[in-house]
Amino acid sequence: MSARFVTGRDAQTDEGGSERPSSSRSSWNTIKPSPKRGRPYSTSLTLGFAMTAIMTALVLVVVLAMVWEGQFMAYTRQNMQSIADSTAASISEAYQRTGELDETAAAAAEGASSLSSDIVVQVVDADGNVLYDDTWARSTTLSPDAAEGAKPVPATVPTAQEALVTSQILDGNGSVIGEVRLWAFGSEALLTKSDASFRSNSYGAIATAAAIAALLACVIGYFVSRGMAQPIQRITSTAKQIRNGDLTARTGVTGADEIGQLGETFDDMATTIERDIKLEHRLTGDVAHELRTPLMAMQATVEAMQDGVLPADDEHLEVVASEVRRLSRLIDAMLKLSRLENGTTEVKVEKTDMVYLVRSLVSAQHQLFHERGLHLRFVDETAHGELYADVDPDLIREAIVNLMSNAMRYTNADGWVKVSLRQDRSDVLVSVQDTGIGIAKEDIPQTFSRFWRSDVSRERVSGGLGVGLAITKEIVDKHNGTILVESELGKGTTFTLRIPQRRERKEKDR
8 A cells, every 4th residue: 555645625535536424533654665566667668679670560561562562563564564575576577477377476475485384375366366375285175065176275364454464466567467465374463473482482581570670679678678777776776765764875876878867866866865854953953952042041040030049130130131032033033034935025126226235234334343343344346336236125235234243243353344346247246255263165055054053153152043144045045146155264254145136037036
């Protein structure tokens, strides 16, 4: 039985369409049982090769029957006609020498009779009297009412036009004095035994070639399908291992063809799944840690005040309030990230002067950076001091503030943070560069994961909520842009937002 997911109203109707009693029961099997065994791929491909060879042979036979057969019959008729014409010409010459068309002149037809025992040659005069019939030499049977000394009974002339060829015997003036008739003995298609044997042998050779071709196709198909099926079987086996929990399983299938690309793509997908699951596990721990820290602080402070260890004054109540605000900020950030990911946050695009937007942000944040002992400056690299783009100014402002806050948080005192703006073709580039602690090379791909912070940043008391960069990435994605991260440990990090100036899609973002 295959795995099923049964729940809700759809689960109350069976395959026959009848209603089943309503129930709140549902089931879900996490691992699908082994699928039904069908015809192996190699067998199907082998049969496909064999059927292709057989169909090719059948097409050849049909073509031969329609084209070659007609050509062959025309060829045999032409040969018969040539013999008849040659015989008529010989009799005409004999007639011109003797002046009479009699048995002696008709005897010139014996040369045609000697060509093949399957050919019947008959000579008649202008009145239809049979002067020569080569069947007389094969049989002495007379007609029952024939007189003594009469000629044997001539052979019966075929009535079908396609079974007979004729040629007129002419005198010196071109007048018809007789006729030569030729047909194949015992055949209605002017085919001698040798011609019929040749035709049957030809079809037999075609049938033999078709059988050999089908056999070779099966052999070739077997080895080809086996070579194609092996990597597919490896991919299937690896998929089963991953389904059963072995996330380290890989196919190892490579190559430039489609199957090789499928194997490489599958392995990349498996690597991504393994990484995402590890990140999910890490995310669970990070969320628990982020929520537990303020909750434990509040719990300890409240219990101490309840036990009389600490007075319930404004100072200790402020500790509780600050942790509540921290939880509130964390929850607000998570809700904002969730809305961006789910597409419930409306992107209000308008034509915005990016130079003014970024410069005003830097001016508003300057005092805060100064209080932290940091140097903040804005660099306008545009040509005219103006650079317009179709963006949601509030979301873009939030994305840049997140990058600036991240730079401020992980930059030592007396360090520099530079915010620059420039244009690259039809894109707007906003860069936030700092001289902070930097990010390790192996950690850069995880920079935009929610709650992720490198081990170095975790040691800092100034660590943030861990979702700011994830929110920034979602905002940039909503604007069809990209983010570039360049960093070196101990020297600093540069985040660069690349946002298209023109927004082609007018529909609501996903």
